[in-house]
Each structure stands twice: as C-alpha cells, then as structure tokens.
Amino acid sequence: MGFGRFVVTKAVSYFLVLMATVSILYLATYSVIQKVITSSAEALAIEYRQNLLKSTHLSLTPAQIQTLTEDYQKSYLSQFAFNQPLPVKFAVQIYRLLTLHFGQSYVLKWNGSQNVNTIIAGYLPNTILLFTTATLILIALGTAIGLLAAKSAGSGWDRVVPIIAVIHSSLPAWWLGFLLIAGLGYDLKLFPTSGITAVPTPKGWLAIDLGVADHMVLPVLSILIVGLGGFAYIVRSLVISTMGEDFVLTARARGLSESRVLFRHVLRAASPAITTQAILAITGSFGGALVTEIVFNWPGIGLLTYMAIFDNDLPVIIGIVFVLTIILLVGLFIGELVYGLLDPRIRVSGD
Amino acid sequence: MTSQTKRVRPSLVKELAKSKSALVGVAILLVLGGLTVYSVAALPSSFSQRWQNGDAWVLYPVDAPPQWVTAFGYPEAPTVNVSLSHWTEQTISVGTENLTEYYASVSFKWSSKVFPQNIAFVPVFQGSPSAITVTWTKPGGGSIDVSVSSPASGAAYEAQSPSLVSATTQYLLNQTGQYDTQPTGQQVVSAFFGQPGPNILSSSTLKGTYQASVQVLASSPVKMSKSLVVVIGTSYGLMGTDNLGRPIDLGLLAGLPNALEVGFLVAIISVIVGIVFGGLSGYFGAKKDEVMQWVALVILAMPALPFLVVISFTTRLNLWVEVLLISALSWPFYAIIARTVALSVKSQTFVEADKAMGVPSYRVFSSHFMPRLIPVTVAYTVLGIPGGILLAETLYFIGIGPANLVTWGGILDSAFASEAAVFGFWWWVIFPGLMIIISAIPFVLLGFALERIIAPRVSTK
Numbered sequence: 089m090g091f092g093r094f095v096v097t098k099a100v101s102y103f104l105v106l107m108a109t110v111s112i113l114y115l116a117t118y119s120v121i122q123k124v125i126t127s128s129a130e131a132l133a134i135e136y137r138q139n140l141l142k143s144t145h146l147s148l149t150p151a152q153i154q155t156l157t158e159d160y161q162k163s164y165l166s167q168f169a170f171n172q173p174l175p176v177k178f179a180v181q182i183y184r185l186l187t188l189h190f191g192q193s194y195v196l197k198w199n200g201s202q203n204v205n206t207i208i209a210g211y212l213p214n215t216i217l218l219f220t221t222a223t224l225i226l227i228a229l230g231t232a233i234g235l236l237a238a239k240s241a242g243s244g245w246d247r248v249v250p251i252i253a254v255i256h257s258s259l260p261a262w263w264l265g266f267l268l269i270a271g272l273g274y275d276l277k278l279f280p281t282s283g284i285t286a287v288p289t290p291k292g293w294l295a296i297d298l299g300v301a302d303h304m305v306l307p308v309l310s311i312l313i314v315g316l317g318g319f320a321y322i323v324r325s326l327v328i329s330t331m332g333e334d335f336v337l338t339a340r341a342r343g344l345s346e347s348r349v350l351f352r353h354v355l356r357a358a359s360p361a362i363t364t365q366a367i368l369a370i371t372g373s374f375g376g377a378l379v380t381e382i383v384f385n386w387p388g389i390g391l392l393t394y395m396a397i398f399d400n401d402l403p404v405i406i407g408i409v410f411v412l413t414i415i416l417l418v419g420l421f422i423g424e425l426v427y428g429l430l431d432p433r434i435r436v437s438g439d
Numbered sequence: 440m441t442s443q444t445k446r447v448r449p450s451l452v453k454e455l456a457k458s459k460s461a462l463v464g465v466a467i468l469l470v471l472g473g474l475t476v477y478s479v480a481a482l483p484s485s486f487s488q489r490w491q492n493g494d495a496w497v498l499y500p501v502d503a504p505p506q507w508v509t510a511f512g513y514p515e516a517p518t519v520n521v522s523l524s525h526w527t528e529q530t531i532s533v534g535t536e537n538l539t540e541y542y543a544s545v546s547f548k549w550s551s552k553v554f555p556q557n558i559a560f561v562p563v564f565q566g567s568p569s570a571i572t573v574t575w576t577k578p579g580g581g582s583i584d585v586s587v588s589s590p591a592s593g594a595a596y597e598a599q600s601p602s603l604v605s606a607t608t609q610y611l612l613n614q615t616g617q618y619d620t621q622p623t624g625q626q627v628v629s630a631f632f633g634q635p636g637p638n639i640l641s642s643s644t645l646k647g648t649y650q651a652s653v654q655v656l657a658s659s660p661v662k663m664s665k666s667l668v669v670v671i672g673t674s675y676g677l678m679g680t681d682n683l684g685r686p687i688d689l690g691l692l693a694g695l696p697n698a699l700e701v702g703f704l705v706a707i708i709s710v711i712v713g714i715v716f717g718g719l720s721g722y723f724g725a726k727k728d729e730v731m732q733w734v735a736l737v738i739l740a741m742p743a744l745p746f747l748v749v750i751s752f753t754t755r756l757n758l759w760v761e762v763l764l765i766s767a768l769s770w771p772f773y774a775i776i777a778r779t780v781a782l783s784v785k786s787q788t789f790v791e792a793d794k795a796m797g798v799p800s801y802r803v804f805s806s807h808f809m810p811r812l813i814p815v816t817v818a819y820t821v822l823g824i825p826g827g828i829l830l831a832e833t834l835y836f837i838g839i840g841p842a843n844l845v846t847w848g849g850i851l852d853s854a855f856a857s858e859a860a861v862f863g864f865w866w867w868v869i870f871p872g873l874m875i876i877i878s879a880i881p882f883v884l885l886g887f888a889l890e891r892i893i894a895p896r897v898s899t900k
Contacts, residue, residue, distance in 0.1 A: 258879030263872035412742035
C-alpha cells in the first residue's frame with residue numbers, strides 16, 4: 089500500500105472518529121446547545137432591532153420593526169432546524185457545529201465582538217504557541233535524556249524511577265506554576281509571572297517576540313518539569329528493549345560506532361513506538377496545560393474556559409469543546425501520518 | 440485459571456513484603472487511612488457548610504502562617520486559646536436586690552514582641568445574666584475593665600465590639616489624658632497588649648503574664664459553661680490559615696476522604712473497563728480489534744476538561760456522577776496497555792497449540808489471558824489512583840465539582856483567587872499541593888513494586 093492510500097484510509101477513519109465523538113458530545117450536551125441557540129437568537133434579534141431603530145431612513149413603524157425582528161429571530165432558529173423533528177435537528181445542528189457556528193457569547197468579548205468564533209480564534213493561537221513550544225522541547229529533551237539513560241542502563245536510573253513516577257502522576261503542573269511564580273517570579277524577579285506581553289506593549293516585532301518568549305518561560309517550565317521525566321523514562325525503556333534485538337547485534341558486529349548504532353539503528357527502529365507514546369503523553373498533558381494557563385494568566389483557551397465558567401458563558405464553553413475536539417483529532421491524525429512515515433510496516437499491514 | 444491464580448497470590452504478597460519501597464508505601468498508606476478515619480469521625484457532616492461560612496472563623500487569625508515559623512526566627516504572635524471552666528458562685532446584695540455573682544479567672548504567658556491580630560472573649564452560658572465584666576490585667580499591673588450588658592451566649596466580643604472600644608477609650612483617657620477619636624481595632628489590641636505612650640499606639644508588647652478575670656452578675660440563676668479568651672495572633676497551628684481565617688490543616692483533613700474515594704473509584708472503574716475492553720480487543724484481533732480500537736480512539740479524542748465543564752452545567756454533579764464521568768474518559772489509556780499484553784500472549788506458541796487442539800475459546804481466554812491480565816489490572820489500579828485524585832483536584836481547582844465539598848483543589852482555587860502566591864502566603868499554596876503529592880506516593884511505590892514483580896510473568900519468557 090502506498091503512502092497516498094494510507095493517508096486516505098486514515099483520513100476516512102479519523103473523519104468517522106470525528107463524527108462519532110462529535111455525536112457523543114452533542115447528545116451529552118443537547119440541552120445546553122438548545123439553550124445556547126435560543127439565547128444567541130435572542131441576542132442577535134435585539135441587535136437587529138436596534139439597527140432597525142437606528143436606520144431612520146427606512147421609516148418603519150414599530151409594528152413593522154416588531155415583525156421584522158421576529159422574522160429575523162425565526163430565520164436564525166430555522167438555520168439550526170430548531171423546530172424540526174429530532175433526526176433533522178441532529179443532522180443540521182451537528183453540521184452547524186462542525187462548520188463552527190456557535191452563535192453569540194453571553195458576556196465574554198474579543199476586540200468588542202461577542203461572536204464565539206472570533207473569541208476562540210483570538211485565544212486559540214496563544215494556546216497553540218505555548219503547548220507546541222512545550223511539547224517540542226519535551227520531545228527533544230525527553231528523547232535525548234532517554235537515550236543517554238538507556239546507554240547507561242542498570243545504573244542509578246532505577247532508583248530515580250519512583251521519584252519520576254510520583255512527579256509524573258501526581259504533581260499538578262498548575263500548582264507547580266504557583267510555586268514558580270512565587271519563587272522565580274516574585275522573589276527573584278527573574279521572569280514575568282502573568283500574561284503574554286509586557287504592559288505597555290513594546291515596539292518592534294523583535295521586542296514583542298522576545299517579550300512573549302520571556303513570558304513563556306515559566307509556563308513552559310512547569311509543563312516540562314511535570315512531563316519530562318516520565319517521557320524520558322518511556323523512551324529509555326523502549327530503547328533498551330530495542331537494543332536487545334538481533335539487528336542491533338549485527339550492527340555492532342559490523343563494527344559500527346556505538347553512537348551510530350544508537351542513532352541510525354536503535355532510535356530509528358524505536359521511533360514509531362516513541363511516537364505513539366508521545367501522542368499519548370501529549371493528549372494526557374493537554375488538560376493540565378490548559379489549567380496552567382489559568383495560573384499564569386496566559387490568554388489561551390484554558391484561561392478562556394476559566395473565565396467562561398466564571399461568567400456562565402455556555403456558548404463559549406460549547407465552542408471550546410468542539411473546537412478542541414477537532415484540533416485534537418487533527419493532531420492525532422498528523423501523528424498517525426508521521427508514524428506511517430517512520431514505520432513502513434504500518435503502511436503495509438494497515439489493513 | 441484457578442490453579443494459576445492460587446499459585447500467584449500468596450507469593451505476590453510475600454514478594455511485596457520483600458520490597459522496601461512497597462513497605463514504605465504501605466506505611467504511608469496506613470497513615471493516610473488513619474487520617475481518613477479520623478477525618479470522618481472527628482469532623483461533623485455539617486463541616487463543609489461551616490467551611491463556606493466566613494463568620495464561623497472569627498476566632499482565627501487571617502492570612503496567618505503556621506505557628507512553628509517562630510522557631511525559625513520569624514517574629515509572629517502565637518494564637519492563644521484559654522478557657523474559663525471553673526466558675527465560683529456567690530450571692531451578693533446590691534441595694535434591695537439579691538444578685539448571683541459567678542467568677543472565673545485565667546492567665547497566660549506572652550513572650551512575643553509582635554501584637555496579635557485581635558483579641559476575643561466568648562462567654563458561654565445558659566440563662567440571662569445582666570452583665571459581664573472582664574478585667575484584663577497586664578504584666579505591668581495596668582488593667583482594663585470591659586463591661587458587657589445583657590451579653591449573648593456564644594457571641595465573640597472582639598476588638599471592634601462596642602464594649603471593648605469604649606473600655607479602651609476610658610483606659611486611654613485615664614492613662615494619657617488624650618481622648619481623640621474612637622480607637623480602631625488595632626489600637627484596642629495595642630492598648631490591651633502594650634504600654635500606651637503619647638501617641639496612644641505603643642510599638643511593642645509587654646511580655647509576661649496576662650490575666651483575664653471574668654465576673655458575671657445575674658438576677659436569676661445562670662449555668663456558666665466553658666467560656667473562651669482567645670488571643671488571635673499572627674500565626675496559627677500546623678499549616679496557617681487562609682484569608683477568612685480557616686485553618687489549612689483542617690481543610691486538608693476534610694478533603695482527604697473525598698480525594699481518596701474519588702481516586703479509588705476512578706481507578707477501579709476505569710482500569711477494569713479498560714483492561715476488559717483492551718484485553719478482549721487484543722484477544723479477538725482482526726476486524727473486531729480494529730472496531731474496538733476505533734471506539735477507544737473516539738473516547739480518547741474528547742477534550743476531558745472542557746467536556747466535564749459543559750457536563751457540570753447540564754447535570755448537578757455528585758460524587759458518583761463525577762467518578763463515572765472521569766472514568767468514562769480515562770479507560771482508553773488502560774485499554775491500550777491491556778491490548779499490548781493480550782497481543783503478546785496471543786503470539787505465544789502455547790496459545791496457538793491450544794487453538795489447534797480445539798480448546799474452546801473461552802477456556803483459552805481464561806487459562807492464558809486472564810492470569811496475565813489480572814496482575815496488570817491490580818498494578819494499574821494502584822498506579823491509576825493518583826491520576827484520579829489529580830484530575831478530580833484539577834476540576835475542583837477550576838471550580839467544577841459537587842457543591843458544598845471541602846477539597847484541596849478548592850482551597851488552591853481560593854488561594855489563586857486571593858493571589859496568595861503574590862502576597863507570599865506560601866502555606867496556603869504549598870500544603871494543599873503537597874497533600875496531592877503525598878497521597879500519590881504510596882500508590883506509586885506499591886504500583887511500581889507490583890509491576891516489577893508482575894513484569895517477568897507477563898512477558899512469559
């Protein structure tokens with residue numbers, strides 16, 4: 089099977105996963121979604137009515153305005169098949185959700201707009217920036233440490249394992265954030281502790297980017313400290329188990345240098361499994377990273393969720409759930425493609 | 440199956456007992472268990488309501504560090520709680536009236552140079568005494584008389600109560616001849632603990648023995664109970680207090696049973712579902728395996744945190760709903776592990792031999808797969824408990840969870856809202872987080888010991 093066909097099969101499979109996941113989410117949040125649709129219709133209708141009242145050149149009577157507003161509200165609701173039988177409603181609303189029609193927020197705003205899409209689009213890039221940076225550093229450092237640890241297998245590592253496990257399974261990244269804020273931020277004043285840029289915003293793109301990087305240090309650090317040990321440990325075990333395979337022995341017998349064996353043979357063979365583990369680690373740490381944003385006042389999706397909980401802003405929360413599901417699946421899909429690239433066997437035995 | 444597991448079980452316990460880290464784990468677990476029993480037994484069921492009620496904590500200092508910091512040279516005033524329990528009774532005549540007088544007295548030593556935050560007197564009685572007079576005698580011999588007419592039982596008379604304010608005004612007038620303004624709470628405390636100078640506020644406390652004598656006058660018999668004199672210092676107890684005066688140690692104790700309960704239940708449910716699902720998936724293989732893997736992926740793709748947030752808006756969360764939701768989102772992780780184990784068993788020649796000999800599939804599953812999956816289940820249940828606790832506390836931290844519950848995450852949430860990290864209230868941040876970690880340690884140690892014992896058996900080499 090060629091790579092193209094592999095991509096297509098995977099794409100179909102992931103699309104089906106997306107449909108199933110979204111359906112479950114939809115059914116679980118059905119009542120909230122209906123509430124959100126009606127409230128959005130009302131909010132938009134009020135806005136529409138005020139626009140009509142302002143546009144005096146149309147010279148409408150109050151009764152006309154009333155009818156127009158009602159018509160507008162009805163047409164918005166009918167876009168969501170609000171009064172249709174359930175199967176139609178299900179299909180139409182899922183379609184609207186997948187095409188990112190989440191309506192208007194109750195309270196929250198982004199640049200004055202209450203459109204949920206605009207709000208999420210405003211916060212999402214910051215989450216992606218923070219999380220991608222942390223993840224890339226985690227994978228690079230974790231793989232390097234894991235390899236080094238595998239080289240010196242059987243040494244002090246085994247004693248460190250329980251400590252790593254405690255950190256990995258119980259240390260909340262957001263709590264660590266608190267400590268970093270108190271220690272490195274306020275006491276030593278090494279790094280900024282809150283937000284994404286300095287106030288007032290510095291001039292010039294370089295100054296702005298450096299400022300963002302500076303603000304990112306502590307949140308990235310707290311995500312790293314929690315995740316790094318666990319990931320390095322997984323890489324180490326995978327590499328050690330690969331080292332026992334016959335082809336490694338062959339490579340050594342051919343007189344290749346130890347580092348060449350490690351990088352060109354062992355790492356290459358272990359990389360599909362490492363990719364799987366990386367994907368699992370990433371999905372697992374995503375929730376914690378979202379909460380870390382709250383502690384650092386990092387204007388991303390996590391902070392948005394926190395504010396939405398505070399304001400009972402249901403449309404925003406619904407929007408976040410669906411957008412994150414789509415993003416997570418796209419991420420997993422890309423991961424799967426990388427997997428396929430790294431391990432030709434997957435492509436062949438894909439069916 | 441039975442013969443295999445019977446052989447496994449006793450040796451498992453024996454091998455565990457050999458592992459030092461497992462023993463440490465068991466020891467910590469016993470301590471946590473003891474604290475849980477104590478928490479359930481000692482704290483009344485109404486404790487969570489009391490915790491939410493800010494008025495219930497007036498006798499505690501606010502934002503106070505632990506009392507033991509004084510041992511490290513930090514000048515903090517301790518919180519002193521003395522009770523008046525031995526009341527003497529005598530009848531006295533005032534004019535034509537016969538009154539009963541009740542009297543009690545306590546003294547305590549004060550050695551901190553820092554003024555306390557507040558001072559409070561809490562009379563407890565049955566009946567209706569006409570007046571209470573508290574005579575406060577300082578080490579130097581100066582004394583302040585506080586009179587409360589028609590006192591209320593259980594009420595806290597503190598520095599800003601009218602009776603203490605007027606007593607202080609009178610005292611300062613006598614001492615310095617100055618009568619400027621109504622003294623503030625801080626000035627009242629200053630008058631009770633210091634030598635008033637020309638600026639009324641004195642700079643440091645008088646060290647030595649303080650005495651509080653209480654005289655209760657009543658026209659009808661009154662039953663006096665244990666009353667309190669509380670010097671509300673600037674430090675408190677083992678772990679300090681929060682911005683409402685709530686002791687952190689008490690809150691952590693109250694949050695322990697819930698944390699363990701959620702952790703245990705989430706781990707048991709999600710691991711059993713995950714192992715059965717993943718085990719069967721690996722055992723079936725082929726098309727069925729593919730479908731089951733697909734189902735696991737569907738669940739894995741749900742963004743757990745925001746999803747739970749939405750659900751919390753649709754349903755009133757209670758412990759079970761919360762546990763089931765968290766479990767429903769966590770089992771795929773265990774399914775992946777179990778599937779790997781099942782696949783490795785499946786590739787063994789003895790499985791193929793059994794199949795070739797026509798052994799029924801349920802027997803193949805129970806005799807070869809189950810014995811290897813059960814230890815994995817045990818190990819991962821133990822290892823899964825900290826994950827359950829962590830997710831639950833994370834949810835509490837962002838304000839999602841059953842109402843009226845004292846939780847570690849909730850305490851950290853209020854610390855965050857009050858910017859405890861900014862103000863340097865480290866005790867409010869550190870101890871709840873440490874509890875999350877400490878509650879995880881025994882399970883991680885035990886789980887690892889178990890895994891190490893089980894691993895050679897699973898690999899079937």
